[in-house]
Amino acid sequence: MSGPRFEPVRTVRAYERIVEQVEEAIESGALCPGERLPSERDLMGQFSVSRSTVREALRVLQARGLVRSRPGDPHGAEVQPFSPAALHKSMTTLARVDELSLGELVQFRMVLDASANLLAARLRTDEQLAEMDAAIAGMRAAAEVGYDAFSAADIAFHDAVARASRNKLIQICTDVVRSIVLGLVSGKIAAAADREALMRQSIGHHEEVLAAVRAGDGLLAARLSRQTMYDYYVGYVPVDERPALRALLE
Amino acid sequence: MSGPRFEPVRTVRAYERIVEQVEEAIESGALCPGERLPSERDLMGQFSVSRSTVREALRVLQARGLVRSRPGDPHGAEVQPFSPAALHKSMTTLARVDELSLGELVQFRMVLDASANLLAARLRTDEQLAEMDAAIAGMRAAAEVGYDAFSAADIAFHDAVARASRNKLIQICTDVVRSIVLGLVSGKIAAAADREALMRQSIGHHEEVLAAVRAGDGLLAARLSRQTMYDYYVGYVPVDERPALRALLE
DNA sequence: GCTAGTGCACTGGTCGGACCAGTAGGCTAC
DNA sequence: GTAGCCTACTGGTCCGACCAGTGCACTAGC
Numbered sequence: 001m002s003g004p005r006f007e008p009v010r011t012v013r014a015y016e017r018i019v020e021q022v023e024e025a026i027e028s029g030a031l032c033p034g035e036r037l038p039s040e041r042d043l044m045g046q047f048s049v050s051r052s053t054v055r056e057a058l059r060v061l062q063a064r065g066l067v068r069s070r071p072g073d074p075h076g077a078e079v080q081p082f083s084p085a086a087l088h089k090s091m092t093t094l095a096r097v098d099e100l101s102l103g104e105l106v107q108f109r110m111v112l113d114a115s116a117n118l119l120a121a122r123l124r125t126d127e128q129l130a131e132m133d134a135a136i137a138g139m140r141a142a143a144e145v146g147y148d149a150f151s152a153a154d155i156a157f158h159d160a161v162a163r164a165s166r167n168k169l170i171q172i173c174t175d176v177v178r179s180i181v182l183g184l185v186s187g188k189i190a191a192a193a194d195r196e197a198l199m200r201q202s203i204g205h206h207e208e209v210l211a212a213v214r215a216g217d218g219l220l221a222a223r224l225s226r227q228t229m230y231d232y233y234v235g236y237v238p239v240d241e242r243p244a245l246r247a248l249l250e
Numbered sequence: 251m252s253g254p255r256f257e258p259v260r261t262v263r264a265y266e267r268i269v270e271q272v273e274e275a276i277e278s279g280a281l282c283p284g285e286r287l288p289s290e291r292d293l294m295g296q297f298s299v300s301r302s303t304v305r306e307a308l309r310v311l312q313a314r315g316l317v318r319s320r321p322g323d324p325h326g327a328e329v330q331p332f333s334p335a336a337l338h339k340s341m342t343t344l345a346r347v348d349e350l351s352l353g354e355l356v357q358f359r360m361v362l363d364a365s366a367n368l369l370a371a372r373l374r375t376d377e378q379l380a381e382m383d384a385a386i387a388g389m390r391a392a393a394e395v396g397y398d399a400f401s402a403a404d405i406a407f408h409d410a411v412a413r414a415s416r417n418k419l420i421q422i423c424t425d426v427v428r429s430i431v432l433g434l435v436s437g438k439i440a441a442a443a444d445r446e447a448l449m450r451q452s453i454g455h456h457e458e459v460l461a462a463v464r465a466g467d468g469l470l471a472a473r474l475s476r477q478t479m480y481d482y483y484v485g486y487v488p489v490d491e492r493p494a495l496r497a498l499l500e
Numbered sequence: 501g502c503t504a505g506t507g508c509a510c511t512g513g514t515c516g517g518a519c520c521a522g523t524a525g526g527c528t529a530c
Numbered sequence: 531g532t533a534g535c536c537t538a539c540t541g542g543t544c545c546g547a548c549c550a551g552t553g554c555a556c557t558a559g560c
Contacts (some may be wrong), residue, residue: 004358013542013543014542014543015309015542015543016468023343026347027343027346027347039510039511039512040511040512041510041511041512049543050543050544050545051544051545052302052305052542052543052544052545053542053543055302055512055513056305056306056309056542056543058512059265059306059309059310060309060310060312060313061308061314063309063310063313064313064339064340064343065340066343069414069511069512069513070511070512070551070552071261071511071512071513071550071551071552072510072511072512072513072550072551072552072553073511073512073551073552073553074509074510074552074553074554075510075511075553076511077512082343082344082347082349084340084344086336086339086340086343087337087340087344089314089336090314090315090334090336090337090340091337093273093277093314093316093332093336094332094334094337094422095319096277097277097332098279099275099332099418100418100419104417104418104419105419107417107419108417108420111361111362111365111420112361115365116362116500118498119494119497119498122497123494123497131398132548159367166494167354167357167358167494168349168350168354169350169354169355169358169427170358170361172344173391173423177419204555206524218497219500225274234313243374244369246414247368247372247373247468248365248368248369250469263513264512264513265512265513265514289539289540289541290540290541291539291540291541299514299515300514300515300516301515301516301517302513302514302515303513303515305541305542306513306514307539319540319541319542320522320523320540321521321522321523321539321540321541321542322521322522322523322524322539322540322541322542323522323523323524323540323541324523324524324525324538324539324540325524325540326540327541338519347506390540
């Protein structure tokens with residue numbers, strides 16, 4: 001009964017075809033980071049379209065973080081090395097549209113950080129362990145300076161752990177979600193009256209986590225890191241969201 | 251010694267200012283999904299720029315998934331509800347550029363799915379439990395039909411678990427990473443000679459996981475789900491990446 | 501000889517105008 | 531009252547133009 005299966009003809013914009021072709025070239029490795037695209041005027045010849053169309057395609061590619069163009073650059077747009085900037089942008093948008101609550105974000109960080117610690121405890125090298133040591137030393141020193149410095153050292157520690165997990169997706173998501181969370185609460189933390197006590201407590205917690213990582217006890221490291229994160233942020237999470245956070249603690 | 255601190259003047263393109271303004275309007279809620287932007291010709295008046303500039307801004311907004319324009323639509327571009335499409339796109343790019351290996355992706359799925367199961371075991375409602383039951387029944391029925399149907403039912407189960415976790419970030423990331431993984435391996439699974447045995451085994455594993463969720467045993471559900479995912483995909487992961495996956499298993 | 505300075509050719513960013521195919525909704529003819 | 535046409539408008543694409551900025555070759559000076 002069914003005749004030849006006709007598929008709906010999807011009209012494809014000219015600039016989309018260009019985006020697809022360039023994207024394909026980059027993803028297939030035909031174009032490597034650092035290499036240059038031809039100039040817009042060359043591209044309009046190669047694709048047989050007008051410059052407006054070429055430019056719209058380049059805008060899309062730039063929005064996706066694949067290329068970057070600079071006015072006056074005689075070499076054309078530059079193919080960018082991958083950066084999680086686009087990922088970061090869309091996740092930030094997601095959070096800002098208020099689709100995501102602070103509780104969900106912190107909960108996600110607890111999940112990611114715990115997993116990173118679990119993996120780090122089992123996969124870390126001695127150099128990575130040294131990095132974590134250095135980061136905690138930095139936290140201790142920075143606590144005397146102020147919250148901003150402390151926060152930076154704190155980030156360095158978590159980054160070292162994430163790197164030790166050897167999972168780039170964990171690293172990227174950790175980075176993205178953390179910066180969103182900090183954007184939401186860093187002002188409140190900096191203004192907190194008892195932030196010195198908070199920082200001192202946090203250093204102690206981090207030392208315990210590191211000890212577990214050093215000992216190779218992944219489960220302990222994961223549990224401690226969850227608890228550390230919980231204690232640090234629970235005060236800023238609305239009361240009705242806290243039970244969901246506690247559901248992650250044993 | 252240091253005079254007044256001058257910051258470098260960052261030249262901002264006209265179209266970027268437009269993107270920022272519209273983005274702000276959407277993220278602040280001044281523009282809601284479903285609402286329409288003025289026509290391009292109106293916008294060029296409001297922003298005092300040419301239509302090319304307006305269009306470049308719209309291309310960027312469209313690439314970020316915030317608006318969508320249709321040729322001939324007399325009402326102007328439509329503000330889109332948030333969709334993880336942009337997130338998906340950038341993560342897919344990341345995977346295609348080979349920044350992400352299959353091992354890392356599967357490992358990330360293990361982390362997400364285990365967390366979703368842990369939370370689901372502790373937060374699920376009876377309706378959600380019924381959804382999971384239905385999904386497993388669907389898997390059993392679909393296994394007779396073929397791999398595609400089975401895969402769809404499998405997805406339905408994991409989605410139900412993710413929803414029960416009550417964390418939208420987990421749901422979204424689960425969805426995105428899963429579709430990338432499936433894009434990489436679904437062909438191989440469909441072609442596997444022993445896929446019937448694989449499906450039957452997988453159903454059994456899922457039933458065990460669901461039993462743990464039903465019993466409220468979050469730790470068990472998490473461990474079983476990690477193991478299930480590992481067993482299902484380990485055959486497609488390069489041998490040298492497998493130890494990292496096993497590091498997630500107790 | 502080499503360096504410092506200049507000029508040029510070309511770039512991307514923006515503008516304005518033009519045409520086309522498509523759509524929605526009002527209007528007309530039945 | 532309804533079916534079908536008409537029109538005003540849309541977004542997609544093209545063209546040509548101008549500007550400010552950049553890199554490089556060339557030149558003038560040491």
